[in-house]
Amino acid sequence: MRVVVTGAGGFIGHHLVNRLKAEGHWVRGVDLKRPEFSPSSADEFLISDLRLPENCLRAAEGMDDVYQLAADMGGIGYITTNHALLTRNNVLINAHMLEAARLSRARRYLYPSSACVYPSFHQKSEDVTPLKEADAIPADPEKGYGWEKLFSEQLTGYYREECGLDVRIVRFHNIYGPMGVYDGGREKAPAAICRKAALASNGDAIEVWGDGEQTRSFCYIDDCIEGMRRIMESGCAEPINLGSDNLVTVNRLVDAVFRASGKSLKRAHDLTKPQGVRGRNSDNTLLKKTTGWQPETSLEEGIEATYRWIASEIAKSAPRTILAEVN
Numbered sequence: 001m002r003v004v005v006t007g008a009g010g011f012i013g014h015h016l017v018n019r020l021k022a023e024g025h026w027v028r029g030v031d032l033k034r035p036e037f038s039p040s041s042a043d044e045f046l047i048s049d050l051r052l053p054e055n056c057l058r059a060a061e062g063m064d065d066v067y068q069l070a071a072d073m074g075g076i077g078y079i080t081t082n083h084a085l086l087t088r089n090n091v092l093i094n095a096h097m098l099e100a101a102r103l104s105r106a107r108r109y110l111y112p113s114s115a116c117v118y119p120s121f122h123q124k125s126e127d128v129t130p131l132k133e134a135d136a137i138p139a140d141p142e143k144g145y146g147w148e149k150l151f152s153e154q155l156t157g158y159y160r161e162e163c164g165l166d167v168r169i170v171r172f173h174n175i176y177g178p179m180g181v182y183d184g185g186r187e188k189a190p191a192a193i194c195r196k197a198a199l200a201s202n203g204d205a206i207e208v209w210g211d212g213e214q215t216r217s218f219c220y221i222d223d224c225i226e227g228m229r230r231i232m233e234s235g236c237a238e239p240i241n242l243g244s245d246n247l248v249t250v251n252r253l254v255d256a257v258f259r260a261s262g263k264s265l266k267r268a269h270d271l272t273k274p275q276g277v278r279g280r281n282s283d284n285t286l287l288k289k290t291t292g293w294q295p296e297t298s299l300e301e302g303i304e305a306t307y308r309w310i311a312s313e314i315a316k317s318a319p320r321t322i323l324a325e326v327n
């Protein structure tokens with residue numbers, strides 16, 4: 001099969017390309033940039049801005065499957081301070097990629113949505129009821145990023161209803177793991193906490209946003225890729241959750257990072273920083289029914305692998321930083 005992965009220079013796209021290559025497909029990667037941490041295994045890699053329709057046409061040309069993972073996105077700090085830019089960029093990318101997939105007669109199209117589409121009124125307490133797909137409407141999603149995801153979900157659905165495109169709409173819940181960005185402002189909580197712990201010395205306190213009692217579920221990258229492949233093959237055209245249903249506090253996430261670091265560290269809570277909804281969890285009933293599977297990596301296993309990778313990247317870059325400072 002000939003498959004295009006847009007956003008192939010990013011975290012999930014890069015892992016997906018590796019998986020599709022291992023399955024024996026011919027893969028085209030497309031992104032504004034190449035992957036940062038290891039070379040892409042794609043057969044062809046286009047550096048291209050997918051906000052432009054002609055670039056989307058080139059990306060989708062001759063492809064059987066489209067995984068549209070390109071997006072302007074980041075952690076809670078980034079998505080809560082760039083509503084206009086991010087919404088505009090992502091609406092353009094998604095609208096043009098859908099049309100390009102239609103024009104080039106792609107067989108299947110996968111759109112990665114987000115748990116940010118769920119209404120804030122369902123997520124006010126730590127002890128949140130897991131979110132079912134139907135809970136997204138009536139809508140009150142996260143400002144900017146969440147509204148854009150919900151709009152693009154709808155648009156993807158219209159392309160199925162009126163243009164016959166065979167679509168998948170997958171709502172990711174906090175994906176983390178090695179080869180994800182861990183500094184610079186776009187990183188998510190698991191990577192940010194791993195970085196802070198890796199840079200800390202025994203006895204230090206690391207900054208945690210909020211009181212740490214806010215709850216989430218975190219899904220390891222290998223499970224995300226496995227789930228995406230299963231959902232693509234499932235035929236399910238309705239929005240579907242892809243996440244862990246193991247609800248934990250951010251404090252418990254921090255404890256898992258501290259254990260993985262082997263250091264004796266303390267938490268310093270900053271209550272002025274954004275922390276998103278109070279609680280969020282994935283209801284995996286539809287995922288299990290559709291794929292016969294759900295994420296299986298424990299938080300401890302996933303954090304151990306992520307911490308090890310981030311600590312080794314920091315150790316690799318440290319001598320370069322010191323040299324640059326000396327020069």
Ligand SMILES: NC(=O)c1ccc[n+]([C@@H]2O[C@H](COP(=O)([O-])OP(=O)(O)OC[C@H]3O[C@@H](n4cnc5c(N)ncnc54)[C@H](O)[C@@H]3O)[C@@H](O)[C@H]2O)c1
Pocket residue numbers: 006007008009010011012013030031032033048049050051068069070071072073074089093112113114115171172173174175176181188
């Ligand atoms: N990581 C998560 O926890 C998570 C959660 C929910 C949804 N998602 C969605 O999954 C998808 C992939 O996320 P990710 O974590 O790999 O993010 P990422 O930021 O690592 O990857 C996105 C990639 O898109 C590229 N991109 C941005 N603008 C582009 C443009 N104009 N043209 C071409 N490429 C462009 C970026 O350069 C980046 O490499 C996104 O749609 C994201 O919204 C991710």
